[in-house]
Amino acid sequence: MKKIPALVCLASTIIAGPLTAAPEAFEIGPDNTNQLPRGKEADGIIGDFVLRNDKIEAVISHNAHLRRANMSTFYGDNGVTPGCLYDLTLRGSNNDQITVFTPSGQQGKVAYVKIAKSGVDGEASIETVVTGPMNKGLYKRHEYIVKDGWQGVLIVTTMRNEGTKPFKGRVSDRWTNFSSRGRFAGINWADAIDPADKAGYAYDWIERGGMKRPGAEVSLKPGDEISFARFLGVGSSPAEAVGVVAAFQGGAMGAVECELFGAANERVATATVIVKQGSAQVAAYPDEKGRFAFRLPAGKYEMEARDHGRKTVTSSLVIGARGVQEMKLELGPASAIAFDIKDERGTSIPCKAQFIGIKGTPSPNLGPDNRAHGCKDQYHSENGEFRVQLDPGNYRIVVTHGVEFSHWSKEIRLEAGETVAMTGVLRRLVDSEGWVSADFHNHSTPSGDNTCGTDDRVINLAAEHIEFAPTTEHNRLYDWTPHIEKLGLTYEIKTVPGTEFTGRMAHMNMFPVKPVPFVQDGGLPAYQMDPRLNALVLRRFQGEETDRWIQINHPSMVQNFNDRNGDGKHDEGFVGLETMIDGIETQNYSASQILNPFPYMFYRRGTREYVRETREFQWLQNLNRGHRYWGVAVADAHRVHGNGVGGWRTYVRSSEDEPSKLDWRELTRNSRNGQMVLSTGPFLEVETEDGVIAGGETKAKNSIKLKVRVQCTDWIDIDRVQVLVNGRQVPKLNFTRAKHADMFQDGVVKFDRTIDVPLKEDAHLIVVAYGENFDLKTGYGTSAQAGIKPCAYNNPIFVDVDGGGFEPNGDLLDYPLPVGGISVEDAKALQAAREK
Secondary structure, eight states: OOOOOTTOOGGGGGOOSOOOSSOEEEEOOTTOGGGSOOSTTOOOOTTOEEEEOSSEEEEEOOOOTTOOSSTTSSOSTTOOOTTSEEEEEETTTOOOOOSEEEGGGOOSOOSEEEEEEESTTSOEEEEEEEOSTTTTTEEEEEEEEEOTTOSEEEEEEEEEEOSSSOEEEEOOOEEEOOSEEEEETTEEEEEOSSGGGOOEEEEEEEOOTTOOOOOSEEEEOTTOEEEEEEEEEEESSHHHHHHHHHHHHOSOEEEEEEEEEOSTTOBOOSOEEEEEETTEEEEEOOOTTSEEEEEEESEEEEEEEEOTTSOOEEEEEEEOTTOEEEEEEEOOOOOEEEEEEEETTSOBOOEEEEEEEOTTOOOOOOSOTTOSSSBTTEEEESSSEEEEEOOSEEEEEEEEOSSSBOOEEEEEEEOTTOEEEEEEEEOBOSOOTTEEEEOOOBOOGGGSSOOOOHHHHHHHHHHTTOOBOOOOOBTOOBOOHHHHHHTTOTTTOBOOOBEEEOSSSOEEEEEOOOOOTTSGGGGOOOOOSSHHHHHHHHHTTTSOOTTOEEEEESOOHIIIIIOTTOSSSOOOSSTTGGGSOSEEEEESSSOOOTTOOSSEEEEEETTEEEEEEOHHHHHHHHHHTTOOOEEEEOOOBSSSSSSOSOSSEEEEEOSOOSGGGOOHHHHHHHHHTTOEEEESSOEEEEEETTOOOTTOEEEOBSEEEEEEEEEOOTTOOOOEEEEEETTEEEEEEEEETTTOGGGBOSSSEEEEEEEEEEOSSOEEEEEEEEOTTOOSHHHHTTSGGGGSOOEEEEOOEEEESSSSOOOOOOOOTTSOOOOTTOOHHHHHHHHHHHHO
């Protein structure tokens, strides 16, 4: 086995592409964006600077207005981070996993960022300067330095008090986002969000050239200056990165080279190796050939190799100075389940598998909740052929493909080293021809406020059978189409580029757009505090687009439409906003309140009780006031397990059913016409006797007949159908399985009736199909959606009774329009008075 020279790790041997002979520092322009490193968290744009050598490549953000890695790198007025390190990865690996490293908490405006040394003399560097006059007298300079052979970046900070008063402040660094962090051998380390990405970082102070470790704070008298440095290393694991930093610091170092084997000389690439010393620990990861290597200070360590479905192997390590310890670890054969899931046509389909421990076997923890391939006790796959390793034991396996297909369930006993083949068929039970299952609001890691991989989000969408999902990353124009194509999901899901425009007031989803590559936020304009201004900008953004869709997300109905400043007085909110939008999210990840006859809800957080608005009730009030914006149901997913896709969706009328043939223009036109039904699973169809569906208008005298049909897959059921007339629950139009058993069925079709609705005035009609005694647990298991009730309701159908055109009746449903600042006590008193 080959020995590892100092500062060289295994990851270095798999770097692709030619390497230059000298370090480099250069600026990115329109013609060399291909030189930017890539990766899950890569955020380089035109104007940034690339710093690289034979081992690593990094991006330092340039000095531009509002420059930031993503929306939520840091919040607040000082949340911009020009002149900071945005990307760092092994050269040619395109595996950036760090969002930002801010030396000494560097945030806010800087005077300049520029190349200090190009690299021709063997050293490349970029410097960021904050001048004293623009920083209350404190001059700051951060130098990012690389030389060939360094597997990281040396960052030198100089502070000088150019003011007239003493300065005292903290100098600690900040970095984000990571799944886990810690200290090992006195060095800070961080792991990639998804361990399967196999990247790690580490940093610590460096004492050389007269520079010492600073304390937690520095004190500078006028005229005083201090310089200090830290080395930020990168590797294929946190353990490797820790070794890189320790080696840069100097001292006695040794190396470990190890190979992991399963059965019959099989190489194990999926294991996690935990290196321990006392209470401290750090992870190492093998490459595709089951090999890993790292360097650590000489000493005694323990090593534990773990892999789902295999035995855990421990070993003691004694690392000597300048020595190399070669090891082989036998983890034995893996126990696993090999899936082959198809539809009734024999086509492999995306799906989700749940693994539920039974008979004393604990449910597995397959990985973080923000990835598809192993999230907690689930696995989401882009196709039906996949393999999941599990520890031996007893399990109930449940496989689903959204709410229109059957589920497949089986209990098994998995023996050690055994692979069980599972072949299942998921049949389409619900006939949704003419309607597309859509979700207008979801996120992945470019949004910044979550770390779900974009591929993982797309797989999650496909596994839950969402057929149309606009790309809606926070404050960034983006397009999921390349991810869909790469995953082979073109025939499963369609997207259109869009965004969620996010700030302190109303958040708005908008599509379509044209992302502008390699510019801040993909070319999105700056957010404004008045949502009406944002609606105007978005409506005409990038030129007139007649089919553009704009909705308000998780709206504050009070602030937007009733009480703009929250002073408890009704002021119509942002007057006119209702005419500038197409829809609002009446429902997302929580249980439906469409049948809640009260404008407020109560909830507890710890020992305190709080009050919040009932959004759907206020939507009904506003419909009666003449507001005609459509209800939309979404997941607003930020993770895969827990807050994932599928709990809520919106069915949109479409002339095409195959996702690859969907026309986004037709879908947005139909959505803008209200041709949408909101659902957690039941497929609801509502139509008047003259063929008018959701969003439409018709005429009638005294009564109107509604054809109501509800279908459910084999793991969803309903037991109530309620017709709302101008938002009111008419008792005679409330049908339950308990009292009207003859109206309900037990097959796929749960309800299929024509209902005669008496009318005394113009009315908007909404039909609610509800499962009061059911939930979604079979399909969602331990995810939060499991507790949601099956529910579906249509956007209103408007009926003109008097022949003078539809007129809203102004009925506020027995309560005043809610305003801001109401207390729990006052809300309960209001409710009690109404009940009396």
